[in-house]
Amino acid sequence: MLAKRIIPCLDIKDGRTVKGTNFVQLRDAGDPVELAMRYCTEGADELVFLDITATVDKRKTLSELVRKIATHINIPFTVGGGINTVDDVSVLMEHGADKISVNTSAVKNPQLVSDLARNFGSQCVVVAIDIKLFDGVWKVVTHGGRNATDLIAAEWAKTVADLGAGEILLTSMENDGTKSGFAIDITRQISQALSIPVIASGGAGTMPHFKEVFEAGAADAALAASIFHFGEIEIGALKNYLKETHIPVRL
């Protein structure tokens, strides 16, 4: 039976993790590789590295970091943040990334999704979709939630799946940071409508939230950042809890 995946997300700036962690055991809480290795040991199923660097040297710093991660990490990892072209992805894949994620650039240029799928295979193309409620309708937002669009979330998800996306990373900006649980209804709606996996993100605060998003939300994977970084939920304990409550997980 396929396991439900638990995916910690690391925000990267200039090759370092930001937001920090309270893992006292780490020699250097800003070192993404050290933090990633710690998550691997705890039982993370995959990792996502989101690069928020704005400098011109971005590509170079990021590709160096990707190589460093690839040589140390023995589980799949996704790299996202500011990917605009097939060439951007070529560089990351050559340096050892397993998957890449695109978000705003896919909204601006949907053709990018099919170009990436054709060049690298759907399995490595994750389309991140940030969503927000407008008068009771889930719509797509871009630029980290700052810009609204007219795209209906479920329709956009279907579009990118048809264009060749291999997975969808669905983040509810309504729930993100609230620790009040994932956006269950829209996650279920999109996951059940598509044949590709949906990674739920935004709102995780407790272990039952994960159970809920896997069961009621029909999510294939769940992603979280701060609750893992600050040790509020330990991945091993979370997976033990899920197993006890009959959610299939890799232990």
Added chain:
Amino acid sequence: MTTVIIKYNAGNIQSVLFALERIGVTATVTDDPEAIRSADKLIFPGVGEASTAMNYLKERRLDQLIREARQPLLGICLGMQLLCAHSEENDTPCLGIFDVAVKKFVSPDLKIPQMGWNRIHTKENPLFKNVQQDAWCYFVHSYYAELNPATIASTRYATTFSSGIHRDNFYGVQFHPEKSAEAGEQILKNFLAIGATSK
């Protein structure tokens, strides 16, 4: 010992290279016939589409080279499927080293491709030495090899299929050992420890 990753037009082989590096093995990625013939170990990875991959192999006569391999060869994912007789993916005749059909998953309620961690139920085989029974491994695929006499590992998704096959010097795994944490690393180590056998 020389380990060669057979270079062909199919997907990301970097992660295999890095996985070998993690266990202290430097592999060469090449499509040079002489380098392939003289290698001690061959790894035949692949992500992609079967007919494109077969055409590429035929154009460069790598198909014959692979069939004639005498040294241990490990096909991974699409690489394993190409070792079989035929794939439903674009109705493609494959290398025929294993007399096995590759079929597409059909399921009304499961997601296809299978993407993520699933368990491998293993038979006793050098490839799985020191690997826990029912170990979790990482899969990404829409097509699968049917169960057959060469099956050394099986996995359940929509149906029960071959997640590992072995005959003579040829080994194939449907999952990605290079991304399957400790179990995957052990399988790669085991493969590299297998002595050359004559057909």
